[in-house]
Amino acid sequence: DAGVTQSPTHLIKTRGQQVTLRCSPKSGHDTVSWYQQALGQGPQFIFQYYEEEERQRGNFPDRFSGHQFPNYSSELNVNALLLGDSALYLCASSLAYNEQFFGPGTRLTVL
Amino acid sequence: AQTVTQSQPEMSVQEAETVTLSCTYDTSESDYYLFWYKQPPSRQMILVIRQEAYKQQNATENRFSVNFQKAAKSFSLKISDSQLGDAAMYFCAYRNLGGYGGSQGNLIFGKGTKLSVKP
Numbered sequence: 001d002a003g004v005t006q007s008p009t010h011l012i013k014t015r016g017q018q019v020t021l022r023c024s025p026k027s028g029h030d031t032v033s034w035y036q037q038a039l040g041q042g043p044q045f046i047f048q049y050y051e052e053e054e055r056q057r058g059n060f061p062d063r064f065s066g067h068q069f070p071n072y073s074s075e076l077n078v079n080a081l082l083l084g085d086s087a088l089y090l091c092a093s094s095l096a097y098n099e100q101f102f103g104p105g106t107r108l109t110v111l
Numbered sequence: 112a113q114t115v116t117q118s119q120p121e122m123s124v125q126e127a128e129t130v131t132l133s134c135t136y137d138t139s140e141s142d143y144y145l146f147w148y149k150q151p152p153s154r155q156m157i158l159v160i161r162q163e164a165y166k167q168q169n170a171t172e173n174r175f176s177v178n179f180q181k182a183a184k185s186f187s188l189k190i191s192d193s194q195l196g197d198a199a200m201y202f203c204a205y206r207n208l209g210g211y212g213g214s215q216g217n218l219i220f221g222k223g224t225k226l227s228v229k230p
Contacts, residue, residue: 033217042115042202042220043156056217088154092218097208099146100218102156 002027004093004103012109013081021076021106025093032074033100034066037088049074078108086110113138115205117221124193125229131178132188132224134203140164144206145179146218147188151199159201162186190226198228
């Protein structure tokens with residue numbers, strides 16, 4: 001049983017560019033949450049998708065957007081990249097009110 | 112808003128010894144979940160242990176146990192018989208029972224404690 005997968009593993013972008021990160025949830029899970037983890041910090045909640053709708057959102061600007069597909073996979077899009085967007089982006093999946101299982105993350109570097 | 116505080120940026124323990132990591136939190140909710148996650152250098156966040164606030168009994172998972180003090184809003188993690196593989200960042204996290212629109216609540220993390228294990 002595959003766990004949560006994320007792609008790509010890492011990528012490098014320049015300021016002003018746009019990026020799309022992808023997440024496939026653990027089999028049987030219907031909820032996907034995205035977190036941003038800056039170096040040396042704990043993860044910060046970006047948003048959560050359930051039934052293809054954004055259900056909750058953390059304190060992140062509109063440059064951060066997402067989508068959930070009918071197969072429960074999800075994308076995180078970040079527009080107009082800033083240097084401060086450099087971080088590890090973690091995806092977590094869950095079913096109903098059970099534990100969130102995390103993927104290995106995508107390391108984004110903005111130059 | 113809920114907050115989670117880990118006051119120990121770094122801790123060190125001798126192999127086979129016991130270490131306790133501290134965590135305090137703030138919430139006005141009466142029912143919620145608390146978690147300890149481990150993040151090794153591989154970056155994968157791994158769930159170590161989970162505690163439901165309505166349960167008075169402290170959770171235990173093999174060598175890992177918690178001391179949950181609801182009134183004091185304290186949730187410490189004890190690692191017994193420490194092993195070299197326990198070296199990692201440890202994050203304390205809080206989650207409400209439910210979010211909006213039927214979804215579950217999001218996780219709120221502390222800043223983490225870096226645990227080193229000396230052979």
